[in-house]
Amino acid sequence: MKNKVDSIFVTKSFLPPISEFNKYLDRIWKSSYLTNQGPLLKEFEEKIKKYLDVENFHFVTNGTIALQIALRALDITEGEVITTPFSYVATTSSILWERCTPVFVDIEPNTFCIDANKIEKSITKNTKAIMAVHVFGYPCNVKKINKIATKYNLKVIYDAAHAFGVKYKGKSLLDYGDVSICSFHATKVFHTIEGGCLVAKSKTTSNKIDLIKRFGHYGDEHFSLGINGKASEFQAAMGLCNIKYVDQIIKKRKKIFSFYDKFLKGKFKRPKINKDSEYNYSYYPILFQHENQLLRGVKELNKNNIFPRRYFYPSLNKLPYVESKQSCPVSENIASKILCLPLFTELDINKVRIICDILTKIE
Numbered sequence: 001m002k003n004k005v006d007s008i009f010v011t012k013s014f015l016p017p018i019s020e021f022n023k024y025l026d027r028i029w030k031s032s033y034l035t036n037q038g039p040l041l042k043e044f045e046e047k048i049k050k051y052l053d054v055e056n057f058h059f060v061t062n063g064t065i066a067l068q069i070a071l072r073a074l075d076i077t078e079g080e081v082i083t084t085p086f087s088y089v090a091t092t093s094s095i096l097w098e099r100c101t102p103v104f105v106d107i108e109p110n111t112f113c114i115d116a117n118k119i120e121k122s123i124t125k126n127t128k129a130i131m132a133v134h135v136f137g138y139p140c141n142v143k144k145i146n147k148i149a150t151k152y153n154l155k156v157i158y159d160a161a162h163a164f165g166v167k168y169k170g171k172s173l174l175d176y177g178d179v180s181i182c183s184f185h186a187t188k189v190f191h192t193i194e195g196g197c198l199v200a201k202s203k204t205t206s207n208k209i210d211l212i213k214r215f216g217h218y219g220d221e222h223f224s225l226g227i228n229g230k231a232s233e234f235q236a237a238m239g240l241c242n243i244k245y246v247d248q249i250i251k252k253r254k255k256i257f258s259f260y261d262k263f264l265k266g267k268f269k270r271p272k273i274n275k276d277s278e279y280n281y282s283y284y285p286i287l288f289q290h291e292n293q294l295l296r297g298v299k300e301l302n303k304n305n306i307f308p309r310r311y312f313y314p315s316l317n318k319l320p321y322v323e324s325k326q327s328c329p330v331s332e333n334i335a336s337k338i339l340c341l342p343l344f345t346e347l348d349i350n351k352v353r354i355i356c357d358i359l360t361k362i363e
């Protein structure tokens with residue numbers, strides 16, 4: 001077949017030159033310090049705080065534990081949490097894991113983020129918080145969400161797993177909400193193999209997070225219930241290597257993005273980038289007209305060894321273990337026809353062209 005290519009997946013993790021990682025490994029071997037807020041972790045936290053321009057920052061083992069710690073640190077241990085049905089499963093599962101009830105509010109068709117105009121009518125006397133997601137790095141309506149939260153005395157947690165490096169109105173998107181979390185998983189724009197972080201608005205919340213992430217004690221003094229969320233020196237080492245490349249990574253992704261835009265010739269509907277934001281080019285989702293067309297597109301791509309992903313599918317209010325009374329027609333509809341195309345630094349422009357040639361022919 002003319003277009004036959006080596007397998008291409010939706011993403012491929014960035015790896016720094018191995019010699020640079022080895023230098024950090026040497027330091028780990030010399031110090032025998034493997035984890036527990038070690039020297040590399042401290043160095044990494046300083047660098048990344050500067051890069052993101054945030055305070056009250058905590059590096060933890062993954063983005064999911066960050067969401068769980070966020071709920072705990074804000075004392076949300078029961079009741080309802082208003083959230084979005086259009087996200088990765090971790091957003092909903094972290095709420096359920098903390099024994100709270102997710103209440104789904106439908107999404108905006110243009111940004112795929114929770115529809116802030118629909119939040120108020122889902123608030124009850126049991127509502128404790130809003131957990132919204134900056135889907136694909138596109139900012140939520142943070143202003144409106146903040147206004148509602150203030151009016152009803154609710155906490156706001158942003159799952160900013162996709163939003164590394166995204167700025168909104170000149171400041172880091174991680175700076176919004178009572179707590180924002182990010183994921184540094186191997187598949188994300190910036191990674192530490194596994195990893196994640198929390199950014200807290202207040203020093204008080206930040207101190208609680210610090211305690212909770214290390215079993216709730218300092219030395220022999222125990223203060224609160226905690227868990228193990230500590231990231232290791234190896235994760236910090238990967239972070240120290242990758243932070244040097246992240247601007248290049250984002251730049252390269254931007255370039256691939258623009259080729260997709262060009263070659264797809266506007267055939268597919270795409271989310272709208274908020275003009276007040278500086279984007280990180282984390283995902284390239286396209287909307288088919290309906291699910292059957294999407295399935296035809298996926299089949300053709302698969303025949304050519306190209307494996308995009310149906311992000312996000314299914315709509316989370318449809319999970320088998322969720323007892324949701326809410327229907328979310330916009331999210332369910334978008335989930336049925338959205339596809340994320342391959343996007344990673346090593347992706348060759350010719351491959352982008354092949355992908356687009358296949359997709360523009362789908363009827």
Ligand SMILES: *Cc1c(COP(=O)(O)O)cnc(C)c1O
Pocket residue numbers: 062063064065087088090091133159161162183184185194195196
């Ligand atoms: C990746 C992701 C998470 C989970 O992060 P991990 O680091 O993999 O635990 C949470 N929410 C969203 C939206 C994600 O994409």
